[in-house]
Amino acid sequence: MFINAVFIILFLLGFYALIVKKNLIKMVIGLNLMEAAVFFWVISFSDIGGEVAIHKLNEAAVNFNDPVPQALTLTGIVIGASTAALLLTLIIELNKFTDTIDRDEIEGLNN
Amino acid sequence: MHKNFKNITAVVVFILMGIAFYENFQLMPAYKGLGEGVSDYIIRSGLSETGSLNLITAVLYDYRAFDSLGESTVIFGAVSGIVLILSRKMLPVSSRGLSFIVKRTLGIITPFIALFSIYVITHGHLTPGGGFQGGVIFAAISIIFSIVYGSAFDYRRYSPQMKTAFETVGALTFLGLGIAGIFMEGYFLHNLGFLTAETGTLISAGSIPYINMGVGLKVGAGLAIIFYSMIQKTFKEEI
């Protein structure tokens, strides 16, 4: 299915940035991409072609999309933002001592 | 030679991971729909039990309110860590601000941004939105002040002590409503039934609007503190 292919591509792109890239900020960007891939897959997996899960006044309930995965995704997005902020803070503080954000230079390697 | 070997290894690993993902998706059962289970229960009886038109808000602040409490704790932990690492006794001055036209225009627009944030927070049980989204819009006001007027202005208008007080008030509102649930209804964070008014009005759905306000204050103040701590500190100035 097309959604699964997009999930695999996005997740592997984020993993590639996390493993191969030497820039620390690019690693945080890769982490954000992996999160976004999982959230998007959960939302599109639970979409059964229904309506937005909000009742209308004085109308009978029609078929809704599943509200529980949407609530969990909402929780995850906010937590992802705060963890990204914490990681960037650690990078800023590390940069004050080493004057670089290259992973290998921080570890003392030169190539 | 060394670099080539590393790249080839990475490509092989990623291809193997892709194949593993693909095989997993082949084994995964199809989504059966909402015939049974907890989602079906929430969709059928969520409105009559909580009085909230928006079912996602009903899940977040009534059925799984303990999750939201844990999420608030995670944000509190992130704020504590960032402030602990980056705290300095300096007045941060990021810039002198932008031009006069931008400052005047922002002065006209700012009340409308605040109004939209308050609308999103208080109508969380009727329309899309809620405490988290409205709180982040509230934090955006502080961010725009720091960018356009320079962060010294933001410091004088909304000092960090005031933001800390806002965050404490939000967390105490959430916890207080949870403890009130023990005494009134018998369970922690149970919806307060005697507050329920006519469905569809602004003051309805039990304690959900009040929890929304608490979460909005907490998230907004917390993210504003995060951004305020992360902007550049250039020189020291007497406060």
Added chain:
Amino acid sequence: MQILEFLLLIFLVLAAVMAVRFDEELISIIFLSIFSLILTSLYMLHKAADVALAEAVIGAGLNTAIFMSAISQIRHGDSD
């Protein structure tokens, strides 16, 4: 509807590739913001209004500001 979703998914993957492959951090952050914006419209197409609002506010707004403020105070030493 199908064609719109197809196009948006292609642009989503392209924005992610751009965000990973550029070496300069500023361009990566701009493309990450574009990625979040496209993701917002995809959430709206899948009938998840609350998630779309949260992604628009946090992913495209707050994350960009935090990343910008981080790269604005990172010093590159002269050890090239």
